[in-house]
Amino acid sequence: MDISVPFRWPVLSQSTVDRVIEQLSVSISIYDRSGVFERFEDRMASYHGRRYAVLFNSGTSALFASYVALGLKPGDRVLCPAYTFLATATPLLSLGIAPVLIDCDDSGNLCPVALAAEMSSEVKAIVVTHMWGLPASIEKIQAVADQYNVPVVEDISHSFGARTSGRLMGTFGKVAAVSLQAQKTLTGGEGGVLLTDDEEVYYRSLAVGHYNKRCKNEIPSSHDLHQIAVTGFGMKFRAHPLAVAIADEQMDSIENVLQQRRSVAAAMMSELSRDEKLKVPYINDDIEPSWYAFVMVSEPRVVDYIVKRAKEIGMVNLDRPLSTCPLNHHSIFRDPGQFKGYYPLLPSSAPVQPPSPNAERVWRGSLKLPVWHEKRDLELARYHVNTLVELSREFES
Ligand SMILES: Cc1ncc(COP(=O)(O)O)c(C=O)c1O
Numbered sequence: 001m002d003i004s005v006p007f008r009w010p011v012l013s014q015s016t017v018d019r020v021i022e023q024l025s026v027s028i029s030i031y032d033r034s035g036v037f038e039r040f041e042d043r044m045a046s047y048h049g050r051r052y053a054v055l056f057n058s059g060t061s062a063l064f065a066s067y068v069a070l071g072l073k074p075g076d077r078v079l080c081p082a083y084t085f086l087a088t089a090t091p092l093l094s095l096g097i098a099p100v101l102i103d104c105d106d107s108g109n110l111c112p113v114a115l116a117a118e119m120s121s122e123v124k125a126i127v128v129t130h131m132w133g134l135p136a137s138i139e140k141i142q143a144v145a146d147q148y149n150v151p152v153v154e155d156i157s158h159s160f161g162a163r164t165s166g167r168l169m170g171t172f173g174k175v176a177a178v179s180l181q182a183q184k185t186l187t188g189g190e191g192g193v194l195l196t197d198d199e200e201v202y203y204r205s206l207a208v209g210h211y212n213k214r215c216k217n218e219i220p221s222s223h224d225l226h227q228i229a230v231t232g233f234g235m236k237f238r239a240h241p242l243a244v245a246i247a248d249e250q251m252d253s254i255e256n257v258l259q260q261r262r263s264v265a266a267a268m269m270s271e272l273s274r275d276e277k278l279k280v281p282y283i284n285d286d287i288e289p290s291w292y293a294f295v296m297v298s299e300p301r302v303v304d305y306i307v308k309r310a311k312e313i314g315m316v317n318l319d320r321p322l323s324t325c326p327l328n329h330h331s332i333f334r335d336p337g338q339f340k341g342y343y344p345l346l347p348s349s350a351p352v353q354p355p356s357p358n359a360e361r362v363w364r365g366s367l368k369l370p371v372w373h374e375k376r377d378l379e380l381a382r383y384h385v386n387t388l389v390e391l392s393r394e395f396e397s
Helices: 014-026 035-048 059-069 112-117 138-147 199-209 213-218 224-228 241-251 254-272 300-312 357-364 375-396
Strands: 052-056 077-081 100-102 123-129 152-155 175-179 192-196 294-297 366-369
Touching: 014 035, 014 241, 035 052, 035 192, 035 241, 052 059, 052 199, 059 152, 059 175, 059 192, 059 199, 112 138, 123 138, 138 152, 192 199, 199 213, 199 224, 213 224, 254 294, 254 375, 300 366, 300 375, 357 366, 366 375
Parallel strands: 077 100, 077 123, 123 152, 152 175
Antiparallel strands: 052 192, 175 192, 294 366
């Protein structure tokens, strides 16, 4: 088996090329909700069974729009996972909010118990990521939020197509945002989508990133924001039609990709179950991850050893997530005030953070493989896991 061949994603076929060429002849800038924008937004909304889907030029800007649309203000108390990709939470910083970082459970996802411990009437929003495509305990998280009538924002950038008890991620929170960046399960190269059932969130999100024609067409004249339809709030986060044409074409095969990844991941899991040192997070029967990645957790010293040996034997697809780390490792979350001179909208300080030992342990102990998506890769996927199991045994001896 050749472990020196890099995992390739996305799959761009002749059909992708055809759709891009077709779009080139139609338009490379769309000012309203027409053409490929309308088609793709309708598809996103109907896939998730949500009323509204709004395109953005990135997942980061879709998250930013979500936070603005919820009416969050500088200094607001927002609870966010301690362990997530930085862009889940950096848009909060740019609104003058330093999030409270909540520890994860053994799965690496926001822990509902740790969340409940930080809840109060002061909390204005809860953010949740379904890390690496594994659904968080979203029903429990939503129950905690409902108790305090606090909106939940789901970052489904890793978990497009993942389900809990048959229900898709992105259908629980008041708002959900997804990245369409190149590595993502559904991709356009770059791009993002905001999902909501809430009319007010929809109008506000338009004013955040879609000034002029879209706002004029879609925000009713009876709404306060119609007065600023031409200008919006000042920023433009419109998507590129070629990126959306790619994402629209990729959407045609999304169920097939998810299905393939599930069967490959099952094979990878079965290789691992014989081993004690490397563990995948426990997955309940009612959970269907999207398998954005296959993350195993072990002791950091075992991980150090495996990473070193994997490099020696030329295994190129093994990754130790580094920048996807507990957020308090980033200076901007620890001490945003230090950078206020450069960007005055940053918060002056961070709140006193609750401890997050699990986030640290899960991150330091994580090893990540891609989940291959074609039948012919099944043996290759098994072989990777098997090799890692052998390396972990070497560590013992
Ligand atoms: C969990 C998560 N949230 C947000 C983002 C930001 O998305 P984008 O890169 O499209 O801005 C990413 C993408 O890398 C991500 O993985």
